[in-house]
Each structure stands twice: as structure tokens, then as C-alpha cells.
Amino acid sequence: MKKLLERYRFFLILAAANLVLLVISPAIGWKALGLTGQNALEMLSVIPPIFILLGLLDVWVDREIMIRLMGEKSGLTGAAIAFFLGSAAAGPLYAAFPVAGVLLKKGSKFSNVLIFIGAWSTTKIPMLLFETTAMGWKFMLTRFMINLPGIAFIAFATEKMLKDKEKESIYSHSAALN
Amino acid sequence: MFTGILYLLAAGLLLLSFLKDRRKTATALKKAWKSFENILPQLLSILIIIGIMLAILSPQTISGLIGAQSGWAGMVIASIIGSITLIPGFVAFPLASALLQSGAGFMQIAVFISTLMMVGIVTVPVEIRYFGKKATAVRNILAFAFSYVVAIAIGVVLG
Structure with a gap:
């Protein structure tokens, strides 16, 4: 109590x-x-549904599979999967953080998790539709095109700024949280 | 509609999981609840902060602040408001198009929308829980700076 x-x-x-x-x-x-x-x-x-999917992801997707899909050596495919996962989401950004926690725990590459966060924050498909209706397709498309490299840049720069120790502590913390 | 798809997906996979392994499914649901409960105190706090903030900073107030100012001053104000507030998209975009009509420029709107989505001062406590202080600070600062790049791009294309 x-x-x-x-x-x-x-x-x-x-x-x-x-x-x-x-x-x-x-x-x-x-x-x-x-x-x-x-x-x-x-x-x-x-x-x-976001948290139910998070729970199912945690239980059914093995660490090995996640590492292959989005881990250190997943390359461009891993980044694309991260981007797609984030864009396919619905809901506010704060709901993305627990999902990101599970992705980290399962061994996803740090920058991929940040790409996921970036995509969730700004290129969510339902939001893009909204944006087109309110602001026109030229506004939406320009923002989308500049966001693609922007999200990747923010993800890689953030990862680069962190020391290995700091990353490790984030990873071990994510395992404790979920 | 999109939320509907998400519900269908979650329900379908949950059923599949249940048919394959009941025990695992129960664990999954427990984890779902635990993850939710983990951030619930912060979520509730965020909801109240946003409520009070938007009650004071009503769309009219925001359009007064952004719409009247132009140039860099307007962009700075727009980016600060965008960073500290958290407005759902279905409110933000109509607001943005109203701002345009009330005289704000495309660049001010772009920096506002971009910071609104990418920079989250109110949600920083939740972000720190999962990413730690440094990564959270770096990501938000970079996203803030990047929003100006977005604004300039929009200015070039649409201005």
C-alpha cells in the first residue's frame, strides 16, 4: 500500500x-x-491491443529470431523492419516505449529500436492520412521524404553518442523492466 | 479504422496463441498487464498535465501565439510550444490548417507539427525509464534541431 x-x-x-x-x-x-x-x-x-501484441511478442518470438531480424547484423533489412513496425503502429508515442523495451530485451540493435521510435513518432500511416487531408499531399510528402533520412540520422547519431557501457546498462535495464 | 485493424490483429493472434499453448498465452497477458501497469503512474500524470496545459493553451491561444508571429521568432515560439505540448494528431492537424488560415506560415506550421510529434518534454520521464537520461536527452535535442530542417525543406518546397 x-x-x-x-x-x-x-x-x-x-x-x-x-x-x-x-x-x-x-x-x-x-x-x-x-x-x-x-x-x-x-x-x-x-x-x-498494443500491450497484448507486446505480450505475445515477448512470449512467442525467441531472442534468436529477433536478433536475426533486427539485431546487430541485421543491416538494412533490420532497419526497414524497424521502420515498418513503427509506421504500422497506432497510438501515442508514450505507448511506443514499452514496446521498444521488449525489442531491446530481445536483442534488437540499438539504432533499430531508435528507428522504430522515430517512425512511431512521425511517420505513422494513420497520421499521414490525417496530414494529407488537413495539409495537402505536398506538405505530407515533403515532410515524409525528409523524415526518412532524418529518422535514420537521429537513430545512428544517438547510438554513436552513447558509450558501450551506457548501452549495456540500457539493455540490462530493459530486461529487468519487462 | 486503423485501431480496428490493430484490435483484429491482436484478437486473432491471441486466439492463435491460445489454441497453441494456453500457458504461454496466460504469460503473455500477464506480461501485457505488467508492462502497462509499469508505466501507468506516469501515464496518468501525463494525462493530467496535458489536460491542464491544453485548458490553458487552448487552440485559440496557440493560434494567437503562432499565427501572429512570423519569421524566426514565430518559428522559435512554434517549436517550443510543439515540444512541450502533446496534442493527438486528429486535433493537431485541423489546428495546423486553422493556423495556416489565420496567417501563420508553412515553416512555422512545419516546425510546430514536427516538434509536436518527435519531441516530447511531457513524456520524458517515461522515455528515461526505458532509454536512460543520456539517450533521451540526445534523441530529443536532435529531434528538436531536425524539426528546423523539416521546416526549411517545407519552406523551400511550399514557400
């Missing part, structure tokens, strides 16, 4: 802050509450 309170401490403080806001400025307070509720519903509607 105490541990539970501690884990949710920050959330409880924020919830209290929202209550205070309700008293000081009811209009903004209610609006914030409404938006939180709306976003919570949105989260609950997209998140369950």
Missing part, C-alpha cells in the same frame, strides 16, 4: 493541483478535467 502510494505520488499531487484549479478558476479547471477524461478514453481505446 505504501509502495503503491509512493508510485502514484506524483499523479496524486497533480490530481490535487487540478482540484485546486477547479476552485481558483472553475472554467479552466473543468476544461482541464474534460480534456483529461477525453484523452484517457482515447488512450484506453488504442492501448489494449
Whole structure:
């Protein structure tokens, strides 16, 4: 119970802050509450299949297979798989991190996991459709074309900036988390 | 629609898994729940922060801030707002097209959209849990800088 309170401490403080806001400025307070509720519903509607797929991936896909598909020696194919996995996703970026954790745990190359994160953040297929409708295909296509090398660059640069020790600790931490 | 496909996929694979091995399927579901519960405190916090932030920074306020400013000042403001807020795409794109109509330039919109998607200040705590402080900082800083490249590309093509 105490541990539970501690884990949710920050959330409880924020919830209290929202209550205070309700008293000081009811209009903004209610609006914030409404938006939180709306976003919570949105989260609950997209998140369950993501985590179920994560669980199935964790149980059924062996480390050896994952290493072959997305590991150190997976080359361009591995990067392409990572990019495709991220783009095929739905849901907010924060849902990508637990999935990334499983990919790391199973032995995916660090830069491939970052490509996955990059694709999830900005080239998700449903988002591209939305973007085309709202901004036109020229805007979407330009952004997409520049994002392809951009995502790869960010992934490789981030991996390069990390020392081997730092990467190892991320890998061992991911095994502990899942 | 896309979420629907994801549900179908998850349900189908779950059924397949269940038919092949019940025990493993139970483990998979337990892991799914554990992974979710692991980040639940942060998720709930993020939801409240976004709620309060968007209540204060309403679309009207944002369009006032970005729409009125042009040039580099407008881009800097747009990129900062994009980095700290987290707006779902189905709200962000209509907002972006409204911003265009209210006078913001394509480059300001591009840097806003790009930072909105790639840079996540609010979600940094979750990212740190999985990637550690350094990788999280490097990725977000690079993504921030890259968003300006995106803006320039959009400016060249559409400007």
C-alpha cells in the first residue's frame, strides 16, 4: 500500500493541483478535467491491443529470431523492419516505449529500436492520412521524404553518442523492466 | 479504422496463441498487464498535465501565439510550444490548417507539427525509464534541431 502510494505520488499531487484549479478558476479547471477524461478514453481505446501484441511478442518470438531480424547484423533489412513496425503502429508515442523495451530485451540493435521510435513518432500511416487531408499531399510528402533520412540520422547519431557501457546498462535495464 | 485493424490483429493472434499453448498465452497477458501497469503512474500524470496545459493553451491561444508571429521568432515560439505540448494528431492537424488560415506560415506550421510529434518534454520521464537520461536527452535535442530542417525543406518546397 505504501509502495503503491509512493508510485502514484506524483499523479496524486497533480490530481490535487487540478482540484485546486477547479476552485481558483472553475472554467479552466473543468476544461482541464474534460480534456483529461477525453484523452484517457482515447488512450484506453488504442492501448489494449498494443500491450497484448507486446505480450505475445515477448512470449512467442525467441531472442534468436529477433536478433536475426533486427539485431546487430541485421543491416538494412533490420532497419526497414524497424521502420515498418513503427509506421504500422497506432497510438501515442508514450505507448511506443514499452514496446521498444521488449525489442531491446530481445536483442534488437540499438539504432533499430531508435528507428522504430522515430517512425512511431512521425511517420505513422494513420497520421499521414490525417496530414494529407488537413495539409495537402505536398506538405505530407515533403515532410515524409525528409523524415526518412532524418529518422535514420537521429537513430545512428544517438547510438554513436552513447558509450558501450551506457548501452549495456540500457539493455540490462530493459530486461529487468519487462 | 486503423485501431480496428490493430484490435483484429491482436484478437486473432491471441486466439492463435491460445489454441497453441494456453500457458504461454496466460504469460503473455500477464506480461501485457505488467508492462502497462509499469508505466501507468506516469501515464496518468501525463494525462493530467496535458489536460491542464491544453485548458490553458487552448487552440485559440496557440493560434494567437503562432499565427501572429512570423519569421524566426514565430518559428522559435512554434517549436517550443510543439515540444512541450502533446496534442493527438486528429486535433493537431485541423489546428495546423486553422493556423495556416489565420496567417501563420508553412515553416512555422512545419516546425510546430514536427516538434509536436518527435519531441516530447511531457513524456520524458517515461522515455528515461526505458532509454536512460543520456539517450533521451540526445534523441530529443536532435529531434528538436531536425524539426528546423523539416521546416526549411517545407519552406523551400511550399514557400
